[in-house]
Amino acid sequence: MLEHHFRSLKAIDRVRAQWLGPQIERYVQSLDELHTSNATVRQHIRALGHFNDFVIARGVTKLEALPDHVDAFVEYWHAGHAGWCKNNQDRAAVTAQSRVPVERMLCLALPDYTRPNNRPAMPFANTVPGFLPFLNDEKGLRQESQQRYLYTLRPFEAYLNRGGIALSGLEPAHISRFLEERAKTLHKAGMRDTAGALRIFLRYLHREGIVATDLVRSVPRGRIYRQASIPRAIGWQDVERLLASIDRRSILGKRDYAILTLLASYGLRAREIAALCLDDFDWTHAQISIPMCHLSPYRSQHFSAFRSH
Known part of the structure; x- marks a missing residue:
């Protein structure tokens, strides 16, 4: 095989x-x-x-x-x-x-070996057991989308446990402090997703009578504007000047030239290039198989027609 x-x-x-x-x-x-x-x-x-x-x-x-x-x-x-x-x-x-x-x-x-259950417990499994079925049955979310809610609710549950805060005693100030804490580690898109998941959760809590007040308005709506951040790409003329500055007569120069070409031509991440092996290059069909260890936990892309410089 x-x-x-x-x-x-x-x-x-x-x-x-x-x-x-x-x-x-x-x-x-x-x-x-x-x-x-x-x-x-x-x-x-x-x-x-x-x-x-x-x-x-x-x-x-x-x-x-x-x-x-x-x-x-x-x-x-x-x-x-x-x-x-x-x-x-x-x-x-x-x-x-x-x-x-x-x-x-x-x-x-090993016939007698059984995989241990290493999955973390579902957030709010005891206090709000119906939230995940709500996401699945009523909102019709796929499992991948549900995981984004869990990514927000786990730190929210940990935050409430640290402060000894019960859901029935939840106040806008608690939500604001939680979001301030998350803003220290998340970028703008992450904060937007966190706020969106938190609003759905709070709306569900109010609908089920777990909290007496609808706290959805206490979650700010962050906005992300197109082209508001610094451009992440440089012009191709600058790329060509950088490539031309490399001395390809040495082994290190050839290596650096290959790395920069992959970065510039295909937008690969550094860890993707570091993980490449000779078996990932199909010279006969001019293709590269790119593995990436991230989230999925493994994604693969195939690039054809090697770009020559």
Whole structure:
């Protein structure tokens, strides 16, 4: 099954030569049966390869001992890959990149192994249990959209718990202080989404009689204006001057030129370029497969027709 995901025979041989190679290949077969995307499969293979090296370095020789090292591997992975995280959602995505493939592989390799329930509790599950069904049944929101509400309600619940504030005693001042606290870590678009989710939640609380006063008006409506921020792109003439300034006669110069070309031509993120491997380049069909570890937790784009300079 590895032949479906790697064009290089050397890459396939490297996976199979690992101590966990048979278990990894069996796991890949299970992903193929679920019609998992090629990008996701390859990301899982890479994570499992790191797990293989991690447990070997710790002297593990039996499959039965692997579950005892999962949490340590997740911490190790998080320490090396969480530098770009800006919020809890990013950190959760990084954690999932390491934990999910390892635990799923162990379910196949060890018959007695069961994945632990690491999902955080739903916010306000005890006090407002009907809010998520309301989003699903009445508003008809997809699960991805519901997650944005949870991203707002979890810190809101934590804020209320820290202050010992009950929902029945909620006041406009509490909401203002919560939004001021969130504004320290969120950008304008994040604050807009937070305010929108909070208004829906407060309206639901008032409708259900959990709060006596409709507090929706206490949530300000932030506005984001087009072209209000500094432009993020530079002119192509400046890009060409920058590329022309690189001495491509040296190995480092060639590397820098390739990195800047990918940044300028395709708008790749730095971590996407750093994650590229030779197997991601299909020279025959002039395509690049771009993996990105963010939120989904894995997205893939394919760029064709390499731009030459």
